[in-house]
Amino acid sequence: MxxxxxxxxxxxxxxxxxxxxxxxxxxxxxxxxxxxxxxxxxxxxxxxxxxxxxxxxxxxxxxxxxxxxxxxxxxxxxxxxxxxxxxxxxxxxxxxxxxxxxxxxxxxxxxxxxxxxxxxxxxxxxxxxxxxxxxxxxxxxxxxxxxxxxxxxxxxxxxxxxxxxxxxxxxFDELPFEKRVATLVSEGFFEPIVRNACKITADLAEARELCQTEQFAQYRNLMIQLSEDILEKGSYVLVTLQEKALKTEQGNQGLPLMLDLLLYWYRDVLFFQIDRKSELVNIDQMEAIQRQALRCSKSWILKGIEVVYFFK
Ligand SMILES: [Zn+2]
The missing domain is CATH 3.40.50.300 (P-loop containing nucleotide triphosphate hydrolases)
Structure with missing residues (x-):
């Protein structure tokens, strides 16, 4: 040994x-x-x-x-x-x-x-x-x-x-969220991406794989854009999600991941409102999260989360 x-x-x-x-x-x-x-x-x-x-x-x-x-x-x-x-x-x-x-x-x-x-x-x-x-x-x-x-x-x-x-x-229990995040950040991955990956899966190896996938960061950017669109035009924008997914390299296979990312985005907006900022996932997007948090009511966000679950 x-x-x-x-x-x-x-x-x-x-x-x-x-x-x-x-x-x-x-x-x-x-x-x-x-x-x-x-x-x-x-x-x-x-x-x-x-x-x-x-x-x-x-x-x-x-x-x-x-x-x-x-x-x-x-x-x-x-x-x-x-x-x-x-x-x-x-x-x-x-x-x-x-x-x-x-x-x-x-x-x-x-x-x-x-x-x-x-x-x-x-x-x-x-x-x-x-x-x-x-x-x-x-x-x-x-x-x-x-x-x-x-x-x-x-x-x-x-x-x-x-x-x-x-x-x-x-x-064995999975490692706590913050420990998994610290491990992957120490390996050089971008923390907001790592935090999303570690929310989506509790398995460190799987999270690492997500971080290594180029599309994962692209999906997140798409999601942030989508959340802005939803804010302007309403949740029916979600019906364009499949279109968006099909345009990416992985096509429809990426859809579940995109919905997960969107859920964690809305969780962030909600947590911002109830002052649990230390638990945010997309820590590089404070400005956008704050803007959305100020414009949306809690019930609107919860409704949004419900709609996303419907699509999942
Ligand atoms: Zn001994």
Whole structure:
């Protein structure tokens, strides 16, 4: 395990995933550690960090109240990535191959060298080849001595049912909105675009994809223009939306996105009126939002939102 993947903290420190942290900690406190877990969650929600913490808590010989001590030679060897009883399987190219699983099986065929159990972590478990997954199945269940498997995935639907049925499934929460925004802004994306994308989807990878799509920014510009048109001419302008969509490269496929963007636009206008400005999405459009907020009544905006939903 890489040093930077490991965090030195107690379970309470995992503020983004309190449910998962409590569940894992309780499994240790109540001695109900499962043979195999499947950690399911979007990229960046902390699956590997919690897997490392769990491995430490399981292997540490001086754990107190389920918390690893962070100081014994087990904890230190996990931190430095060379604990003989913790096995980490990462992608080899685009997949996890049968040879990697065979090697793991071989390593597990020896009793834990230093502690009372073996722990293995398979990152991107959905990327196992069918052969690799079938090979894993042979020893995933009913190990002869204490082995704990931690499978990590962003795509539970791509996990074989036979694997699923042998794992305790642990769902991770999505990251809070502001954290997702901060992550994508730090990657260089334009914040108003990021805020829209992170409202439309809670999945960080999907939001990133939206930010990378050129049309997404175009759609937003179209929406801002449309909101001005609606203000001048009334909501029947919405019937031109399909026309507008068809003129874009993606044609009608972009329509749902455009409607989402319009909804968040009206949400902004509404939030401006009720003085919740810190929650605005289109933070670069304060002037236009203010102008529309001053001209429209709340009920008019709510009606507008209703109309947009009708088109969705
Ligand atoms: Zn320790």
């Amino acid at each position: 890489e040093n930077n993947e490991v965090v030195n903290m107690e379970w309470d420190g995992f503020v983004d995933q309190p449910k998962v942290a409590t569940l894992l900690r309780n499994s240790i406190l109540h001695k109900r550690v499962a043979h195999a877990y499947l950690f399911v969650g979007s990229q960046g929600v902390g699956k590997m960090k919690l897997a490392a913490q769990y491995a430490k808590a399981l292997l540490c010989q001086q754990a107190e109240a389920g918390n690893p001590c962070q100081q014994c030679h087990h904890c230190q060897r996990i931190d430095s990535g060379n604990h003989p009883d913790l096995h980490l399987i990462l992608l080899d190219g685009a997949s996890i191959k049968i040879d990697q699983i065979r090697q793991l099986q071989k390593a597990l065929s020896f009793r834990a060298a230093e502690s009372s159990r073996n722990v293995y972590i398979i990152e991107h478990a959905d990327k196992m080849t069918v052969q690799a997954a079938n090979s894993l199945l042979k020893f995933l269940e009913e190990p002869v001595y204490q082995i704990t498997a931690l499978l990590l995935t962003e795509h539970i639907h791509q996990i074989l049912p036979t694997i699923l049925s042998r794992c305790q499934i642990v769902y």
